[in-house]
Amino acid sequence: MTTYLAFLRAVNLGAKRKFPKDDIRRVVEGVGFTGVETYIASGNVRFDTTMRSRDRITQMLERAFLEDRGFDVPTIVFSASEFAELARETARLHAERPGLARHYVYLLPEEPPASVVEAVEATSNDLGDMVVRGRAAHALLRPGYEDGVVDPLGATKLLGIATNRNATVVTTLGEKWCTPAR
Template identity: 65%
Template structure:
């Protein structure tokens, strides 16, 4: 069996999209995945599966979540090897950019085209920039970026289906679940 990490998008953001981590664990187990674990209440799940298709795993989980909750829950899945690489890139970018105010990692359902990457990375300014590596886009935000905007670079809407975690959570999950 292979181990995977799933990241749920847009849950626990108000009274209508509540999905406690114990319910997530139960639903993931109900579709046959094993050794299920969750981390904090933001939709981080580790599990084992005999399935080998990331897209099939995502579809299976999304159908189960929608049936259980009554709303869509976009789900982004990584193998442990893929996630270890995201964590490695996160550390590398942190080391190369000392003094960041924030480093958010957007986990992407699909890889972006070269044109999309150029547009996203081209939005860099004094507030920071985005660096895209495979299915991860790193928002590297400089001190002073905070002007009340959730997406100060206006790039998040260009990423397709994605969910973000801060660099610390990426590192914690890689260490806890991927041995990185």
């Protein structure tokens, strides 16, 4: 069995995209995955499976979510070991920049090509930095950016499909769901 983490994009936003945690858990268990847990209402789920193909797992979950909800639910899947490394990198980047106002982590389905990485990182400015590491893009925002602005650096449109979580959620899930002594 391998442990995976899935991150659902744009659920529980507004009246038409509701997907309660209990329903997410039910659907993930319904496709045959075990050890299913959720964390907060933003669409974070961990599960165990004998399947090895991240693409097949993603497709299976997206089909099941669509069937259950009636709307597309883009889903970003990481193995627990991949996500553990992402969480460690998130903690490192955060620690290197004391005084950040916000640190958002955009989770990506695939590692972007070098040209996209370069374009995303080039959006860094006085408000903050964009740093891409593998399948994650970090928005490291300094005090002074306008709170509540979704994309203050103008980088997310370059990323394609992604879902974001704040650094606290990423590091918490890395500790909670990716440690060997589960």
